[in-house]
Amino acid sequence: MTFTPQGFRFAVTSAGFRKEKRNDVALIVSDSLAVAAATFTKNRFPAAPVVIGREHLEKNPYARAIIINSGQANACTGDEGRKNCEQVLEWLSKPICVKTKDILPASTGVIGEQLHMDKWQPAISALASKLGRCTAEDAAKAIMTTDAFHKISSREISCEQGTVRVLGLAKGAGMICPNMATLLVVLLTDAQIDAANWDKIVKNAVNHSFNQITVDGDTSTNDTVYALANGASGVKIVSESDRKLLASTAEKVLQELSYMVVKDGEGASKVARITVTGASSDSDAEQVARTVGQSQLVKTALYGQDANWGRIVAAIGRTDAAFNADDVTVSLCGVELFRHGCPTDTDFDSALAEPLKQRDLSIDISLGSGQGSYSLLAADLGHEYVDCNASYRS
Amino acid sequence: MTFTPQGFRFAVTSAGFRKEKRNDVALIVSDSLAVAAATFTKNRFPAAPVVIGREHLEKNPYARAIIINSGQANACTGDEGRKNCEQVLEWLSKPICVKTKDILPASTGVIGEQLHMDKWQPAISALASKLGRCTAEDAAKAIMTTDAFHKISSREISCEQGTVRVLGLAKGAGMICPNMATLLVVLLTDAQIDAANWDKIVKNAVNHSFNQITVDGDTSTNDTVYALANGASGVKIVSESDRKLLASTAEKVLQELSYMVVKDGEGASKVARITVTGASSDSDAEQVARTVGQSQLVKTALYGQDANWGRIVAAIGRTDAAFNADDVTVSLCGVELFRHGCPTDTDFDSALAEPLKQRDLSIDISLGSGQGSYSLLAADLGHEYVDCNASYRS
Numbered sequence: 001m002t003f004t005p006q007g008f009r010f011a012v013t014s015a016g017f018r019k020e021k022r023n024d025v026a027l028i029v030s031d032s033l034a035v036a037a038a039t040f041t042k043n044r045f046p047a048a049p050v051v052i053g054r055e056h057l058e059k060n061p062y063a064r065a066i067i068i069n070s071g072q073a074n075a076c077t078g079d080e081g082r083k084n085c086e087q088v089l090e091w092l093s094k095p096i097c098v099k100t101k102d103i104l105p106a107s108t109g110v111i112g113e114q115l116h117m118d119k120w121q122p123a124i125s126a127l128a129s130k131l132g133r134c135t136a137e138d139a140a141k142a143i144m145t146t147d148a149f150h151k152i153s154s155r156e157i158s159c160e161q162g163t164v165r166v167l168g169l170a171k172g173a174g175m176i177c178p179n180m181a182t183l184l185v186v187l188l189t190d191a192q193i194d195a196a197n198w199d200k201i202v203k204n205a206v207n208h209s210f211n212q213i214t215v216d217g218d219t220s221t222n223d224t225v226y227a228l229a230n231g232a233s234g235v236k237i238v239s240e241s242d243r244k245l246l247a248s249t250a251e252k253v254l255q256e257l258s259y260m261v262v263k264d265g266e267g268a269s270k271v272a273r274i275t276v277t278g279a280s281s282d283s284d285a286e287q288v289a290r291t292v293g294q295s296q297l298v299k300t301a302l303y304g305q306d307a308n309w310g311r312i313v314a315a316i317g318r319t320d321a322a323f324n325a326d327d328v329t330v331s332l333c334g335v336e337l338f339r340h341g342c343p344t345d346t347d348f349d350s351a352l353a354e355p356l357k358q359r360d361l362s363i364d365i366s367l368g369s370g371q372g373s374y375s376l377l378a379a380d381l382g383h384e385y386v387d388c389n390a391s392y393r394s
Numbered sequence: 395m396t397f398t399p400q401g402f403r404f405a406v407t408s409a410g411f412r413k414e415k416r417n418d419v420a421l422i423v424s425d426s427l428a429v430a431a432a433t434f435t436k437n438r439f440p441a442a443p444v445v446i447g448r449e450h451l452e453k454n455p456y457a458r459a460i461i462i463n464s465g466q467a468n469a470c471t472g473d474e475g476r477k478n479c480e481q482v483l484e485w486l487s488k489p490i491c492v493k494t495k496d497i498l499p500a501s502t503g504v505i506g507e508q509l510h511m512d513k514w515q516p517a518i519s520a521l522a523s524k525l526g527r528c529t530a531e532d533a534a535k536a537i538m539t540t541d542a543f544h545k546i547s548s549r550e551i552s553c554e555q556g557t558v559r560v561l562g563l564a565k566g567a568g569m570i571c572p573n574m575a576t577l578l579v580v581l582l583t584d585a586q587i588d589a590a591n592w593d594k595i596v597k598n599a600v601n602h603s604f605n606q607i608t609v610d611g612d613t614s615t616n617d618t619v620y621a622l623a624n625g626a627s628g629v630k631i632v633s634e635s636d637r638k639l640l641a642s643t644a645e646k647v648l649q650e651l652s653y654m655v656v657k658d659g660e661g662a663s664k665v666a667r668i669t670v671t672g673a674s675s676d677s678d679a680e681q682v683a684r685t686v687g688q689s690q691l692v693k694t695a696l697y698g699q700d701a702n703w704g705r706i707v708a709a710i711g712r713t714d715a716a717f718n719a720d721d722v723t724v725s726l727c728g729v730e731l732f733r734h735g736c737p738t739d740t741d742f743d744s745a746l747a748e749p750l751k752q753r754d755l756s757i758d759i760s761l762g763s764g765q766g767s768y769s770l771l772a773a774d775l776g777h778e779y780v781d782c783n784a785s786y787r788s
């Protein structure tokens with residue numbers, strides 16, 4: 001069941017940006033001005049909507065609407081791409097009665113094409129007329145690109161003054177999709193909270209969810225998380241305990257969505273949770289987790305259901321994290337495979353035959369040199385990945 | 395034709411370390427004590443022969459023999475692995491009349507197994523009796539693991555005092571092979587040169603060859619380059635011009651071998667030369683080249699013969715090299731695809747249809763911000779890679 005925050009309306013339509021005819025534009029409107037926070041791709045070739053959304057929120061951490069299209073990324077489109085994005089916001093403003101400066105844009109799809117502006121005007125009319133007659137699910141479906149399923153997560157929590165809802169939508173099936181530009185997330189709540197605390201909650205939640213996953217190690221030009229808190233519940237988040245509750249709920253919602261993104265990783269058959277402990281710092285732990293999670297050889301072994309600890313050890317060994325080789329231990333699905341510089345005595349091929357057939361796997365690495373830790377969700381790498389990525393564009 | 399340096403003898407035999415019966419041990423002996431240089435893997439879990447070879451050369455930059463086995467890596471084998479390696483050198487010493495301390499060991503094969511010591515004694519007898527009756531090609535073949543072909547390169551050069559030969563052997567089909575431990579190189583010359591200059595020549599040549607390739611971004615536990623200069627030609631390398639000639643020849647021999655390793659990359663169908671120019675430093679250029687060359691999405695696009703410039707741009711964009719996005723240009727096989735932040739007008743799908751079918755591809759990236767440059771050879775990523783790596787061990 002979906003807990004949709006109060007005071008948000010949704011609309012979707014088919015503008016025709018995609019080859020197959022299906023809904024490809026979503027509009028989300030808050031009845032009142034909402035506190036807005038966001039995180040954006042760090043890619044140095046950001047798409048036009050990323051540039052415009054970032055400028056908007058730097059000036060003014062409030063918004064009333066989010067417009068998202070799939071099919072066209074509006075990335076690598078230069079000045080014309082920027083003007084087109086601004087034009088869409090302007091066209092949209094009047095029929096939905098929201099000031100241009102209060103609308104946040106996001107796009108996902110093919111890089112390098114200019115937006116099909118002729119398709120935007122009829123789409124905007126349709127969106128305006130359908131506003132409030134579509135659901136959050138409809139919106140989650142309309143923003144999909146190569147996603148195999150739509151991604152939605154929501155929770156209802158009891159704060160001191162009353163009940164509050166938190167809802168997240170995401171699309172993405174890889175850090176970057178094939179010539180598509182990928183990860184888009186919308187987080188909505190009807191809690192009433194100040195801009196500074198909302199910003200902190202959102203950045204922290206993103207750090208502990210979307211920043212801890214990898215499908216292919218590539219980062220898209222369009223990654224965006226928009227988060228609106230419109231206060232429509234009338235519930236003010238003031239106390240420290242309410243702030244913590246809202247923060248942990250936002251984090252859980254984004255973690256559920258980020259798990260779904262890895263599960264739906266292009267051609268992925270496995271979701272590996274790589275947990276590194278005993279590092280001399282969290283950043284050392286992160287480096288080890290990312291090196292293992294992005295190793296082609298580890299990823300293909302997971303795909304092949306092969307208890308190939310040698311590849312995990314070799315990947316750890318090419319980091320510059322602080323550790324003594326003799327102190328490192330490696331376990332796969334709870335079975336310890338490596339300790340004191342040698343394989344353990346376990347007959348791991350038998351012990352792991354069944355666990356490695358599952359979708360969800362765990363790799364636990366202890367470096368034995370401190371208190372630092374990090375956890376990363378990683379996809380495997382198999383034939384379906386190659387199928388999806390070798391021939392997508394052409 | 396192979397130019398074999400004077401004063402080196404070769405022997406190979408089948409010890410039975412591999413499943414299929416074929417030669418799997420190679421011995422190279424110099425008639426006189428040779429100046430020895432080496433580079434070793436930087437992996438933090440180095441194999442026993444790496445540890446022993448490194449200690450040897452730190453004390454004493456001279457050697458007379460190199461013993462290499464394939465089938466067993468002697469990596470992650472602890473104290474017992476080290477003792478076994480020392481035992482092999484001791485057993486070998488007497489029958490070939492070379493002091494234990496003048497023999498350099500290298501191993502390649504499955505990680506985590508102890509050496510089969512019972513197979514070493516008959517192998518050593520066979521090697522001793524065959525010494526001088528085998529060729530450098532025989533040695534190159536005996537050290538192969540998943541290699542599809544053996545790798546040998548040699549040159550003859552005229553120095554001031556006479557003719558000198560430089561010969562290289564290599565094995566490896568990936569920075570790391572599936573649960574195998576990979577890249578081994580032997581470089582031999584009969585030039586007479588002092589230890590300090592030989593070391594400089596070898597390190598520089600490795601930097602400009604094996605350190606500029608990537609198949610899968612993984613680094614093995616056993617990578618070793620051993621380089622012997624025995625002076626058997628009687629030709630002393632003294633003048634600056636002779637040193638330069640020998641250095642450039644060593645570099646060319648290792649570059650030819652490193653090209654062969656990428657060409658033979660596990661399941662690789664393409665060899666892409668990624669050249670980055672106009673960077674503000676060589677290390678910025680290197681970072682861009684490596685990020686592009688190790689991007690799964692770029693690699694799968696090369697495999698799919700897809701002119702997918704958006705993936706190259708997205709990979710450049712996730713580096714922190716210094717550049718302005720508007721100054722970056724990207725060409726694929728000589729066709730410019732990206733300039734001023736947008737795709738060029740070229741009909742690149744037509745222009746590139748034929749070039750992308752070739753094995754050898756070029757990706758040229760200019761960052762427009764300085765004089766730094768770097769060149770990297772990278773393999774693609776396709777179904778054959780997954781076939782080779784998903785199920786190798788099991």
